[in-house]
Amino acid sequence: RLRKWNERFRTRDSKERNLKQALGEIDRMASALGLPENVRETASVIYRRALDDDLLPGRSIEGVATSCTYAAARMAGVPRSLDEIAEVSRVEKSEVARTYRYIARELSLEVKPADPEQYVPRFASELGLSDESKMRARQLLKNAKEKGVHSGKSPVGLAAAAVYAAALLTNEKTTQAAVSDVADISEVTIRNRYHELLEAEENLGLV
Amino acid sequence: MSGPADSIEIQNVVASTGIGQELDLEALADDLPGADFNPDNFPGLVYRTQDPKAAALIFRSGKIVCTGAKSIDDVHDALGIIFDKLRELKIPVDDEPEITVQNIVSSADLGHNLNLNALAIGLGLEDVEYEPEQFPGLVYRMDEPKVVILLFGSGKIVITGGKRTDDAETAVEEIVERIDALGLLG
DNA sequence: AGGTTACTTTACAAAGC
DNA sequence: GCTTTAAAAAGTAACCT
Numbered sequence: 100r101l102r103k104w105n106e107r108f109r110t111r112d113s114k115e116r117n118l119k120q121a122l123g124e125i126d127r128m129a130s131a132l133g134l135p136e137n138v139r140e141t142a143s144v145i146y147r148r149a150l151d152d153d154l155l156p157g158r159s160i161e162g163v164a165t166s167c168t169y170a171a172a173r174m175a176g177v178p179r180s181l182d183e184i185a186e187v188s189r190v191e192k193s194e195v196a197r198t199y200r201y202i203a204r205e206l207s208l209e210v211k212p213a214d215p216e217q218y219v220p221r222f223a224s225e226l227g228l229s230d231e232s233k234m235r236a237r238q239l240l241k242n243a244k245e246k247g248v249h250s251g252k253s254p255v256g257l258a259a260a261a262v263y264a265a266a267l268l269t270n271e272k273t274t275q276a277a278v279s280d281v282a283d284i285s286e287v288t289i290r291n292r293y294h295e296l297l298e299a300e301e302n303l304g305l306v
Numbered sequence: 307m308s309g310p311a312d313s314i315e316i317q318n319v320v321a322s323t324g325i326g327q328e329l330d331l332e333a334l335a336d337d338l339p340g341a342d343f344n345p346d347n348f349p350g351l352v353y354r355t356q357d358p359k360a361a362a363l364i365f366r367s368g369k370i371v372c373t374g375a376k377s378i379d380d381v382h383d384a385l386g387i388i389f390d391k392l393r394e395l396k397i398p399v400d401d402e403p404e405i406t407v408q409n410i411v412s413s414a415d416l417g418h419n420l421n422l423n424a425l426a427i428g429l430g431l432e433d434v435e436y437e438p439e440q441f442p443g444l445v446y447r448m449d450e451p452k453v454v455i456l457l458f459g460s461g462k463i464v465i466t467g468g469k470r471t472d473d474a475e476t477a478v479e480e481i482v483e484r485i486d487a488l489g490l491l492g
Numbered sequence: 493a494g495g496t497t498a499c500t501t502t503a504c505a506a507a508g509c
Numbered sequence: 510g511c512t513t514t515a516a517a518a519a520g521t522a523a524c525c526t
Contacts, residue, residue: 250459
């Protein structure tokens with residue numbers, strides 16, 4: 100019947116408009132975050148899957164688009180923290196976190212936690228640190244991971260502390276305040292993780 | 307043999323019941339010392355018992371939710387106190403209102419540190435939620451018994467969602483077995 | 493630097509927006 | 510989905526001394 104046909108048309112039409120708006124948002128946020136083209140493509144693919152699986156009803160386009168961008172960046176190995184994501188999104192951090200968990204669960208994305216090492220290049224560059232510092236930071240994180248220090252700790256906090264520790268070890272100037280600013284991690288947390296990283300380093304030959 | 311199951315401690319029991327009688331919460335708020343009632347915020351009246359320590363949410367329909375008790379016996383004792391208080395106010399209360407335990411929250415200690423990254427993969431990413439940027443605990447949904455377990459790097463865990471006291475014991479035995487089978491327990 | 497307080501997560505019921 | 514209640518786990522954060 101005509102009504103049913105109209106309904107289908109209306110549904111398809113609204114989904115197309117929905118998709119257009121979402122892809123525009125993904126592009127805008129990805130640009131602001133400096134994410135490469137492949138991440139935008141992945142985010143778009145995830146958004147289409149969410150739309151096809153009817154995960155949108157009850158949720159905002161912007162919230163789902165933001166979550167897809169967050170997921171895609173992590174899957175590509177170039178994670179952005181929830182704080183960084185929320186800064187360029189229209190929805191607040193708590194909604195992004197909730198929506199991301201929902202989308203990841205419903206679509207079985209099976210995204211593993213970000214590896215702290217993946218934040219090192221960006222944080223170190225923003226602080227103007229050398230390649231040697233970056234290498235040191237990565238090594239500190241590798242050793243700490245083997246010692247089982249990572250469980251339950253924020254990858255962002257671990258990365259921030261590693262970058263801070265590496266700068267000190269290579270005699271490059273940085274302050275906890277500067278690292279705190281670029282990573283959006285409190286100085287207290289940087290201090291705490293910093294001590295754990297150095298402790299794991301000292302125990303290298305032990306156990 | 308002392309094992310993780312012996313470390314289980316019930317932390318909170320949530321239960322519901324009803325007195326089979328509609329209530330005037332405005333009047334009850336005036337007659338019950340210590341009662342909190344802000345209908346603009348929440349439709350239930352909050353009443354706390356001291357011994358055992360618990361909090362009750364009393365609704366206009368006469369239905370009551372009791373939470374905060376440390377055992378099922380404490381739930382019955384706390385609700386018994388509330389039923390008696392209502393009877394003192396000449397409010398008819400059923401003789402023995404049925405009390406349904408809705409959720410039991412327990413904590414336990416596996417006695418070994420846990421590598422949560424390895425555990426997330428070993429237990430299967432499909433049943434696991436581990437987002438250390440948002441929360442330090444790994445969330446594991448177990449089918450039988452149907453409970454949710456929060457596992458921490460320290461080996462301390464939280465079991466919630468169970469309705470029977472032995473759900474936590476069964477769950478702890480089961481999770482220890484699964485973690486051990488993965489070679490990730492101590 | 494330390495200490496306190498408070499927020500994050502899980503489950504669950506209740507009545508109503 | 511939200512509102513309120515309670516309790517644990519460990520990490521993070523804001524605030525004060």
